[in-house]
Each structure stands twice: as structure tokens, then as C-alpha cells.
Amino acid sequence: MSLLGAAYLWVKAAHLIFVIFLMAGLFMLPRFFVYHQEVPVGSDEDRKWIDREAKLLRIILNPSLVIVWVLGLLLAYDIGAWTMGWFHLKLLLVVALSGYHGWLGGYAKKLARGERTLTDKKLRLLNEVPGIAAAVVVILVIVKPF
Ligand code: HEM
Numbered sequence: 001m002s003l004l005g006a007a008y009l010w011v012k013a014a015h016l017i018f019v020i021f022l023m024a025g026l027f028m029l030p031r032f033f034v035y036h037q038e039v040p041v042g043s044d045e046d047r048k049w050i051d052r053e054a055k056l057l058r059i060i061l062n063p064s065l066v067i068v069w070v071l072g073l074l075l076a077y078d079i080g081a082w083t084m085g086w087f088h089l090k091l092l093l094v095v096a097l098s099g100y101h102g103w104l105g106g107y108a109k110k111l112a113r114g115e116r117t118l119t120d121k122k123l124r125l126l127n128e129v130p131g132i133a134a135a136v137v138v139i140l141v142i143v144k145p146f
Pocket residue numbers: 012015016019023068069071072073075076077079081094097133134135137138141142
């Protein structure tokens with residue numbers, strides 16, 4: 001039974017708008033971390049980066065994640081996506097992406113405490129992960145290969 005009816009496409013549009021905000025944030029935050037780690041712990045610049053990271057998480061990343069999940073689950077309910085193969089893999093990838101999001105939040109807290117456990121090289125490498133995951137997700141939802 002369709003819950004959304006004619007609103008389905010509007011909900012899908014809103015889903016995608018917040019996916020864009022979420023992905024932008026997921027690309028930006030590890031970049032911030034790289035720049036942040038270049039400044040001395042306890043400096044003025046250090047405090048500014050801590051503030052920028054907290055704001056990016058609070059204003060863009062966390063609200064977008066919640067909205068993407070709520071709208072995505074509404075869409076899934078509407079089309080009965082639970083039985084579709086592409087949806088299972090998409091769900092796995094978006095759960096992983098959400099885990100990555102949570103991990104980034106944790107690393108921001110570490111940086112705020114002056115702990116810098118990852119090298120710049122590792123952070124840059126990690127930045128490839130959301131791009132690859134998003135590419136696979138888009139192929140899954142558009143092509144629906146299985
Ligand atoms: C977080 C949980 C998410 C759920 C439960 C979810 C679920 C869904 C569902 C059921 C659709 C409708 C597919 C259709 O109409 O055929 C959809 C559309 C879409 N989703 Fe998600 N989604 C989620 C997150 C994401 C993320 C993180 C991305 C991108 C990285 C994404 C990208 C897309 C795209 C591009 C479409 C449009 C497909 C089309 O035009 O038909 N979604 N999503």
C-alpha cells in the first residue's frame with residue numbers, strides 16, 4: 001500500500017537534496033582534520049578548527065544524516081524495497097557510511113582533546129571511502145542491477 005502517493009517524487013527529491021548535504025559534509029570533515037593537524041595543539045587556530053568541525057557536525061552532518069535516513073526509509077516502505085536485492089546492498093553500504101560518519105564525529109572529539117592518532121596520509125586515504133561508497137549506491141539505486 002502506498003503511503004506517500006503523489007508525494008513520492010517530492011520525498012525522493014528531498015532525500016537527494018539531503019544526500020548532497022550529507023556527502024558534502026562527509027568530504028569536508030576529513031579535509032578539515034588534515035588542515036587542523038597542521039596547527040599546534042592549544043593554539044588559537046586549533047580552537048578555530050575545533051569550532052569549525054563541531055559546527056559542521058552539528059549544523060550540516062548530523063541533521064542531514066537523520067533526514068536522509070527518515071526519508072529513505074519512507075521511500076523504501078512505499079515501494080516495498082525490503083525484498084529487492086539492490087536495496088539490501090544499498091542498506092549495507094549506507095549503514096557503513098553512517099558508521100564512518102560516527103567515527104568522524106569521534107575523531108573530531110579526539111582532536112578537540114589534543115589527541116592526533118592518524119597521519120595526514122591515512123586521513124587523505126580514508127577520504128576516498130565515502131566517494132566510492134556513494135558511487136556504488138548511486139549505481140544500485142539507478143541501474144538496480146539485481
Ligand atoms: C540512509 C538510508 C537510506 C535509505 C533507507 C535509502 C532508500 C532509498 C530508496 C528506497 C529510494 C527510492 C528508490 C526508487 O524510487 O527506485 C532511494 C533513492 C535514492 N537514494 Fe537513497 N537511501 C538512503 C541513503 C542514501 C544515500 C547515503 C545515498 C547516496 C550516497 C542515496 C542515494 C539515492 C539516490 C541517488 C536515489 C534516487 C534513485 C532514483 O532516481 O530512482 N541514498 N533511496
